[in-house]
Amino acid sequence: MKKIFFFIVVSLLSLTSCKKDAAVYTNISPALTPYIFNIPAGLPPIHIPDNNPMSVEGVALGKKLFYDNILSANGTMNCGSCHLQNYAFADTGRFSFGIDGIHGTRSAMPLFNVAYAQQFFWDGGAASLEDQVIGPIKNPIELHSDLQNVILKLNADGYYTNEFKKVFGKLPITTSMLMKAIAQFERTILSGNSKFDLYQRGQATLTASELRGLNLYTSEAGDCFHCHSVGSTMTDFAYKNNGLDSIPADSGRYRITLNNADIGKFKTPSLRNIALTAPYMHDGRFRTLEDVVNFYNTGFHKPLSADPLILKRKYNQLSAQDVADIVALLKTFTDNGLATNHDYSKPK
Amino acid sequence: MNKTLLLLFCTLGFTFYACKKKESSNNSIATTGTIVVKIENQVDGQNIAMTGLNYTNAAGNQYSVSLLKYYLNSFILTKSNGSIFSANNYTLIDAADANKQSFTINNVPNGIYNNAKFFIGVPLSRNHSGVQDGDLDPMYNMIWTWNTGYIFFKHEGLYKDTNGVSQALVFHYGTDNALAIVQVPISVDVEGNTKTVYLKFNLNNLYKSPHQINFNQYNYQQSTTQADSIWIVKLKANFANTFSFDRTE
Numbered sequence: 001m002k003k004i005f006f007f008i009v010v011s012l013l014s015l016t017s018c019k020k021d022a023a024v025y026t027n028i029s030p031a032l033t034p035y036i037f038n039i040p041a042g043l044p045p046i047h048i049p050d051n052n053p054m055s056v057e058g059v060a061l062g063k064k065l066f067y068d069n070i071l072s073a074n075g076t077m078n079c080g081s082c083h084l085q086n087y088a089f090a091d092t093g094r095f096s097f098g099i100d101g102i103h104g105t106r107s108a109m110p111l112f113n114v115a116y117a118q119q120f121f122w123d124g125g126a127a128s129l130e131d132q133v134i135g136p137i138k139n140p141i142e143l144h145s146d147l148q149n150v151i152l153k154l155n156a157d158g159y160y161t162n163e164f165k166k167v168f169g170k171l172p173i174t175t176s177m178l179m180k181a182i183a184q185f186e187r188t189i190l191s192g193n194s195k196f197d198l199y200q201r202g203q204a205t206l207t208a209s210e211l212r213g214l215n216l217y218t219s220e221a222g223d224c225f226h227c228h229s230v231g232s233t234m235t236d237f238a239y240k241n242n243g244l245d246s247i248p249a250d251s252g253r254y255r256i257t258l259n260n261a262d263i264g265k266f267k268t269p270s271l272r273n274i275a276l277t278a279p280y281m282h283d284g285r286f287r288t289l290e291d292v293v294n295f296y297n298t299g300f301h302k303p304l305s306a307d308p309l310i311l312k313r314k315y316n317q318l319s320a321q322d323v324a325d326i327v328a329l330l331k332t333f334t335d336n337g338l339a340t341n342h343d344y345s346k347p348k
Numbered sequence: 349m350n351k352t353l354l355l356l357f358c359t360l361g362f363t364f365y366a367c368k369k370k371e372s373s374n375n376s377i378a379t380t381g382t383i384v385v386k387i388e389n390q391v392d393g394q395n396i397a398m399t400g401l402n403y404t405n406a407a408g409n410q411y412s413v414s415l416l417k418y419y420l421n422s423f424i425l426t427k428s429n430g431s432i433f434s435a436n437n438y439t440l441i442d443a444a445d446a447n448k449q450s451f452t453i454n455n456v457p458n459g460i461y462n463n464a465k466f467f468i469g470v471p472l473s474r475n476h477s478g479v480q481d482g483d484l485d486p487m488y489n490m491i492w493t494w495n496t497g498y499i500f501f502k503h504e505g506l507y508k509d510t511n512g513v514s515q516a517l518v519f520h521y522g523t524d525n526a527l528a529i530v531q532v533p534i535s536v537d538v539e540g541n542t543k544t545v546y547l548k549f550n551l552n553n554l555y556k557s558p559h560q561i562n563f564n565q566y567n568y569q570q571s572t573t574q575a576d577s578i579w580i581v582k583l584k585a586n587f588a589n590t591f592s593f594d595r596t597e
Binding site for chain 1: 489495572574
């Protein structure tokens with residue numbers, strides 16, 4: 001019996017000795033603590049890319065970087081400068097100003113439940129959460145850094161060389177390590193505990209107005225639900241032209257695909273925390289939720305690349321009370337815990 | 349106990365056998381060698397200098413080079429008997445940086461190679477993620493971050509327009525369709541040692557044939573528009589004629 005046991009041990013040893021780097025890519029080093037997600041009920045499971053396993057240390061490093069001015073060319077701004085925790089990690093202005101005091105033409109997107117998205121930015125140009133990271137760092141209208149400089153600065157910083165060595169097991173710090181660390185932190189930002197979630201779990205009740213809003217949300221008259229799922233992520237992650245303009249000033253998704261059918265299409269945003277993320281639309285043109293619902297009632301256009309649901313949508317289907325009821329419902333999508341969760345706050 | 353030991357040796361023996369890679373037999377004469385490929389970035393025989401509007405293309409445009417960088421990948425060597433050896437390289441060439449003008453191919457089987465084939469750019473499998481190290485590290489500024497993908501070739505500088513006024517010349521060439529194939533007859537005899545193959549890159553050939561590129565028509569191309577895609581098709585064809593074999597040392 002002992003012999004057989006011995007044989008089995010040696011055989012197992014044989015197998016592991018043949019194994020190539022697989023362990024490096026699928027598991028984190030034993031010196032690290034695996035990061036365990038606490039996914040709110042109602043949100044789907046999370047897929048972690050094989051090349052970026054999550055560790056508590058990696059997430060902490062990513063958070064430090066997220067809030068560190070070292071990422072900007074002149075040391076004045078960081079990711080958190082425009083992604084404000086109190087506003088679901090969106091900005092409060094129509095457009096965000098970068099380190100040179102200039103701004104672009106698209107509104108800073110909120111940052112939560114990004115673990116569920118496959119592509120990033122309003123037009124989906126970034127191929128992964130990791131790839132998204134270097135966009136704002138390099139963009140001249142944002143942090144305006146030369147990546148080579150950022151990497152030099154990080155490698156000259158004792159704290160960062162220690163932490164990167166711990167998390168990735170090697171030095172020097174490379175761009176891919178920076179991308180992975182920040183993505184690890186961003187992946188942890190989850191939001192799924194709004195009043196509406198509690199209602200769906202039978203732990204809260206909606207007011208009469210909110211309930212009327214829910215009926216409209218899920219009806220053809222309101223017709224929110226086709227793109228903004230009822231609960232869960234509250235987005236279909238698709239790109240749609242919602243009829244903002246007859247001729248879009250910003251070509252949107254077309255810029256990425258060069259496909260005429262994509263002119264004026266932008267990513268469907270999640271409606272979670274929507275009351276916190278004003279102003280609205282990719283260009284921040286609407287100041288209030290009432291403005292948004294009124295737009296879908298009377299203000300939309302029907303350009304060729306508009307979504308079929310917009311093309312067939314009738315004008316003036318909602319009364320003023322209906323608009324108020326939908327807005328009341330939208331306000332139940334706010335997760336107050338997101339703003340106060342210290343796991344996401346600037347490290348002291 | 350003897351039985352146990354036997355079992356142990358058998359198992360370990362099997363382990364080593366199973367793990368052993370295919371290696372050339374270690375006789376006194378090595379059966380493989382090393383090829384270093386060096387790229388000489390030139391305009392019609394002159395090494396590229398990063399100053400002044402010193403160059404004139406086939407269309408008669410005077411121009412300068414302030415930046416010239418490109419990716420070269422999957423260097424494939426062919427012997428006269430048709431057997432091939434393929435390197436798995438992704439190499440960034442930078443005309444302004446002497447440390448970024450060559451790459452090394454190890455374990456090349458001995459023999460006379462008379463053809464080299466390679467690609468300008470980054471292949472599809474590597475072109476849609478910046479989470480990569482080595483020459484594909486995004487810090488080399490050869491990646492589009494707003495639309496994840498590598499810039500295969502960059503030429504920046506100035507050109508003189510029809511009024512003799514200097515204008516910006518910006519060519520950022522890329523996207524999956526842009527991957528260009530280059531074939532160059534070479535001559536290198538690998539005999540277990542290291543050989544250096546010198547290849548010339550002639551920037552003027554890129555703007556010459558089969559498609560003449562006039563900078564008055566094309567001068568600010570970022571591979572972002574449908575108009576750029578016509579320019580991409582032209583450069584892609586021209587790349588085939590931009591490299592030539594210089595010598596082996």
